[in-house]
Amino acid sequence: MTLGQADVVTYDVAAVRAHFPALDAGYAHFDGPGGSQVPRAVAEAVAGALVAPLANRGRVTAGERAADEIVVAARRAVADLLGADPGGVVFGRSMTQITFDFARTLAATWAPGDEVVVSSLDHDANVRPWLIAAEAVGAEVRWAEFDPATAELSADAVAAVLSPRTRLVAVTAASNLLGTCPPVRAIADLAHDAGALVYVDAVHAAAHLPLHIDSLGADFLVCSPYKFLGPHCGVLAAAPALLEELRPQKLLPSTNVVPERFELGTLPYELLAGTTAAIDFLAGLGTGASRRDRLVTAMSAIGAHEDRLRRRIEDGLAALPGVTVLSRAAQRTPTLLATFADRDPADAYAFLAERGVHAPAGSFYALEPSRRLGLGDTGALRIGLAPYVDDNDVDRLLGGLAEFLGV
Missing domain, CATH: 3.90.1150.10 (Aspartate Aminotransferase, domain 1)
Structure with a gap:
């Protein structure tokens, strides 16, 4: 902008x-890249959620309504931060946990001989889950290498390992080690031309840059509020229509509604209240x-x-x-x-x-x-x-x- x-x-x-x-x-x-300090408003929001009536989400009791309102507010806040649709915001314990869950879910749609592209610039949380998932179904892993002399990951390096069998490209929006911001949009365009989905790790980027999921060309965008002045949890944003196509492993009685079908167990309502407070502080x-x-x-x-x-x-x-x-x-x-x-x-x-x-x-x-x-x-x-x-x-x-x- x-x-x-x-x-x-x-x-x-x-x-x-x-x-x-x-x-x-x-x-x-x-030490901010490992986790930021938090403003007083975030701590107060976490504490406020815990000391007020609170229960599993619903619309009958005061505690149920409080939990529901916290979740709805947090989805809207994250959507504003990432330029996303609130109906496609998924919460989890961490970006790592979310990525492992989505890697398993997406791998269920792959076949032996399909390919996944990862980069040597990425944090292991955007590498290992894809390697493990690919191995489990017989898919191949191809590596896009960054140049250590310049610390750059080019779109050409990704293009060199794409093929018609590529099903997913995993890439960082900013390296947590070097700070490098690859040309994510150019990479995403190449991946989409090859018929692949794009999973973007924005954990480090979200702490420093204004982001928009569509401008990046990301199908999935993940980040962690504790890197941008919030509490410890993880977030994924995607188009609700894309999430509707995916069938994660879940408990039988848990809802099949998007995005809740991807949130295993009860959400940490107090942390979501803190996430909203962190985003409001930044705003x-x-x-x-x-x-x-x-x-x-x-x-x-x-x-x-x-x-x-x-x-x-x-x-x-x-x-x-x-x-x-x-x-x-x-x-x-x-x-x-x-x-x-x-x-x-x-x-x-x-x-x-x-x-x-x-x-x-x-x-x-x-x-x-x-x-x-x-x-x-x-x-x-x-x-x-x-x-x-x-x-x-x-x-x-x-x-x-x-x-x-x-x-």
Whole structure:
């Protein structure tokens, strides 16, 4: 989206930070890609749902009605965030759990010799479920490889492994390890031309970018609210008509209505209340007539703030001896992966933690990209930004790394 002059949002990070009680502990958080801190409104929404009358969804008792209203509100909020239809929003314990469930469900429609495309850029949650499901039915797995020199996954790399037997392409909207944002729409168009469905992991992207399921060309779009200031659960969005075609394994008495047929067991109503609160908090940082408009302008403002800090960090790292930044893609989130000459990234992680700066080291379940980068399963130091990170945090990070390197 291109913002008009009247739509430009002034981003006040100090005012944003005042909503996050966890920041009172004094830590500088560069661990957002692993899970963000939450604003007070989210905690209050979770607690409010738990202390009010609550029961399994229905329309008879006050508790039943409260649960039903929480679910309906959460579907609408997620739909606004992702540009989706509320009737196609599915909730689960995590993105990983949802993806395993959908991999099994979709694999039931595959036959031996069918093909599934995964990428070496992806988090294992968008790789392993498809490999396991393909093996179970005799389908073939084909790999689209990213270029470790540029950290880019091109549409051509995906096109090279598509065929008339391709049934699904699984790809990330943004790498949780490198921040790379592949050309998802171009990839989706190629996949659809081949007759395949497209499953997009937006767990990392949803924390930084305004998203729209149709603009991405995604048939399935998954994310996790705890990465964008909410509680721990998972979300999938798809067209209701597509979900109607799928028959998941479920309990006999459970409903066959979409999207509920994909939600196994009782939903965590308090977490869904927190999810709505997180989305409303983000929308409150933007402008516009609708919540969707406010979310788009807010995410654009957050992105500009984070991008400015990312450039500061990149400049600071470039001035430190022996530091290599592996996040090089032209389009990327504010997420930097760094290694150190003759120093273990885990030691940098611990050194910074002792100084109140949280920037973890590892592969973060992104095993395939870590291995392709030559980092094995150990990974590197990941520096990830979030809406509440400010310049003082960046100063502490760069100062801590300079001290670690003896500069």
